[in-house]
Amino acid sequence: MRAQAAPQGGPGPQAALLPDGRLHLHHGPIDLIIGVFGPGDIAAAHARAMARFDGLLEGLVAELPALRSATPHPLRGPVARAMAAAVAPFRPAFITPMAAVAGAVADAVLAVLPGPGITRAYVNNGGDIALLLAEGQALTAAIAARPGLPDRVTIAHADPVRGIATSGWRGRSFSLGIADAVTVLAPNAATADAAATMIANAVDLPGHPAIARRPARDMDADSDLGQRLVTIAVAPLGPTDCAAALDAGAAFADTLCQRGLINGAALFLQGATRTIGQPLLAPNPEQPRA
Template sequence: MNGPQAHWLADGRRLHLNHGPIDLIVEVFGEVAECRAAYAQAVARFQTILNELVDELPELRRPASLKPRAFDGATARRMEAAVVPLAESFITPMAAVAGSVADEILAAALAGRRLDRAYVNNGGDSAIHLGKGQSMTLAIAGTGHGLADRITIRAEDGVRGVATSGWRGRSFSLGIADAVTVLARTGAEADAAATLIANAVDLPGHPAIHRVPARDLAPDSDLGDRPVTQGVGALSPGEVARALDNGLAVAEDFRRRGLIAASALFLAGQSRISGSVALAAPNKHKAKETAHA
């Protein structure tokens, strides 16, 4: 495996950071000197972040409990803090790894800097900075069935993280959601909550759903022998609605508890949207767009 890599994308505005499984896009907005310094700080912090996680990986793969554990690394501590409030269900800190890495790199970029806006996008799980009076537009894609819409996050909304989970994504899922996008206070919190909401979008025991023990696909998976979704066959509209409502119940519980600000759940052309932050209703006639953050 190559060491940490950093290079500019073709537009000359976005910085690409890569090391093993970590793949980040960083973009900052503000005065030129402040932006230059912020990018340099992000690159410097990125040099050791993967090795720090690897050092504590065995414990990070163990289930969380309501009592926080002590971790040495800052990113590992972010991961643990994000999952402890959700630990009444099975969850490990790995459920928050992408969002926590994004949070950590953003914090490094912001340290001592004056920026208008910034984001770190870790494969769709993002950490966001918005200065006073600033806003940022994101695109929410309903993966695979033509759903896409934009949302605008304003500084006063208090949302600084967005994450998406589902069985079609990079990580394993216990549920059948095409995608669940969550807005929360941090990338880590959004990441962890999206994982559990996507797990809850499910029809346990349905014959059209193909599942395989996680360990058969990845021997070191934190999910062990738990069956993860590998295929979803034809479902009736009523079954799709029931699965989405199962997930929505969890999303609404998290929102009432102040753990998330909003969520959007997608499955087989249907959706559920919850939260005080305005998430535009899915529009089948609108072209899919790439998320800004």
């Protein structure tokens, strides 16, 4: 997500209860789907989410210059500070706090959902998901797998995972690499978001003639990536090239697992796959899905 101000005179935060009981919150580029489960007061949890959502985008917009910078700056808002904390472990490589914005927003809204009788909850911000799981509970989330592979991951209370995020050149944000998708499991959504961005960048074949790139600012004048070349097209690659690109990304993902930053990752490129860390599981239809 690339945070930006709402249009002059445009609508503020919007909230709607979906037919299946989930809550939809929308404001500018932020689009949240919130699921809350259990015998507790779900309406009260929804009210807390709406109150937390109010003013969230404006707070980020107020600090956008610092959030778009690769140089650390003092930040005021709690979501902005969470973004900065999530990207700090990846430096000195180039990264800005915007790499963690979707996950940090999901974490912030999830944080207000707990209450008596709330046993499970999730906040899905365009595929970057923050999870709440009471003891004995689990949730199943879809991932961007290729046909024939498990396309769900089940997270249980005992697992250290509370965040899931996906990045890649085909997604809603720019990528420096060529991964179709990289899904990351991490202790929170902000860290998963930043890690997915960096692993997707690492899945690459620098200088390969099958890859078309353009400066990010040519695609979006406000991009935090500036003149860095982002992927805009990838022609079909041979098995050797796919393997080389995925091996590079998997090696980087493995270092993040070894450092304890992430719990697992799945990397996808033109039908080829690599998985690192916590295994991906087949669907469990008895579990609510994020």
